[in-house]
Amino acid sequence: MHDAPGSASATGAPTATPQAADAYDVGFAAELAHGAGELLLELRDELGFDDPKALKAAGDRRADDYLLGRLAAERPGDAVLSEEGKGEQGRVGTARLDADRVWIIDPLDGTREYSEAGRDDWAVHVALWQRGLGLTAAAVALPAEGVTLRTDALYEVPEARAGKPRIAVSRTRPPAEAEAVAAAIGAELVPMGSAGAKVMAVVAGTVDAYVHSGGQFEWDSAAPVAVALASDWHASRIDGAPLRYNNADPYLPDLLVCRPDLAGPALKAIAETH
Numbered sequence: 001m002h003d004a005p006g007s008a009s010a011t012g013a014p015t016a017t018p019q020a021a022d023a024y025d026v027g028f029a030a031e032l033a034h035g036a037g038e039l040l041l042e043l044r045d046e047l048g049f050d051d052p053k054a055l056k057a058a059g060d061r062r063a064d065d066y067l068l069g070r071l072a073a074e075r076p077g078d079a080v081l082s083e084e085g086k087g088e089q090g091r092v093g094t095a096r097l098d099a100d101r102v103w104i105i106d107p108l109d110g111t112r113e114y115s116e117a118g119r120d121d122w123a124v125h126v127a128l129w130q131r132g133l134g135l136t137a138a139a140v141a142l143p144a145e146g147v148t149l150r151t152d153a154l155y156e157v158p159e160a161r162a163g164k165p166r167i168a169v170s171r172t173r174p175p176a177e178a179e180a181v182a183a184a185i186g187a188e189l190v191p192m193g194s195a196g197a198k199v200m201a202v203v204a205g206t207v208d209a210y211v212h213s214g215g216q217f218e219w220d221s222a223a224p225v226a227v228a229l230a231s232d233w234h235a236s237r238i239d240g241a242p243l244r245y246n247n248a249d250p251y252l253p254d255l256l257v258c259r260p261d262l263a264g265p266a267l268k269a270i271a272e273t274h
């Protein structure tokens with residue numbers, strides 16, 4: 001099932017409605033993602049790469065403090081679900097379950113790659129979920145590439161590439177399902193860090209698909225998926241079901257983001273592995 005922007009899912013609940021966004025929220029999401037990215041770049045310069053563990057911890061903390069601070073100051077009535085948040089703003093929080101507006105953020109996605117010199121496959125994710133609408137506004141910053149992608153921009157699906165299709169997979173945890181899709185469509189696997197960087201590589205046309213399974217959380221995919229759906233790319237669970245956000249348990253272990261024409265063959269190849 002293609003979970004198109006604004007479309008109703010099987011149960012009638014829309015999961016992504018980027019066109020319903022207030023331009024004010026999209027601009028704010030982009031400002032936040034960009035701002036956190038600038039701080040992360042500065043921190044890399046300050047600390048260097050000699051102690052990757054310390055750099056990762058400091059990056060998570062600095063980006064999270066910045067995002068939570070701005071959200072508290074500028075959107076005080078909204079709830080937050082952050083990978084790095086504590087209490088109500090983290091995975092154990094319950095206030096967001098009754099809230100009408102919830103910011104789902106990953107202050108530093110691709111933490112491992114952030115701590116490795118020369119790598120640019122890491123990202124900052126900022127998404128807004130609204131009750132009855134799903135994801136309505138989002139931005140993904142790729143600070144080392146100097147770009148911030150957003151739900152109010154159009155990233156058109158290009159013509160199919162001349163050579164083999166390319167499928168982005170986790171550098172450290174490439175799933176068997178991706179191998180099956182690659183075999184079925186004659187594609188090559190492209191290992192890359194960060195869920196955000198991989199979805200943005202799809203949207204930029206650098207790769208044709210991103211297949212993930214085995215574990216992930218809502219903050220890893222919310223903003224990237226909103227950006228992809230807003231430009232009519234395919235994004236779903238690997239069984240074709242819609243991706244749903246702001247669930248009591250934020251575990252959302254798998255996804256497929258790809259060119260719309262590859263969704264059918266990819267979902268078929270995955271189904272055959274299960």
Ligand SMILES: Nc1ncnc2c1ncn2[C@@H]1O[C@H](COP(=O)(O)O)[C@@H](OP(=O)(O)O)[C@H]1O
Nearest residue numbers: 108109110111170171193194195214215216220
């Ligand atoms: N099996 C798994 N369980 C939980 N999280 C996972 C996971 N596989 C990937 N992820 C998360 O998804 C993001 C992208 O992973 P990868 O780079 O391997 O593709 C990373 O986010 P963080 O960097 O924010 O922790 C990583 O932690």
Ligand SMILES: [Mg+2]
Nearest residue numbers: 106109110220
């Ligand atoms: Mg992440």
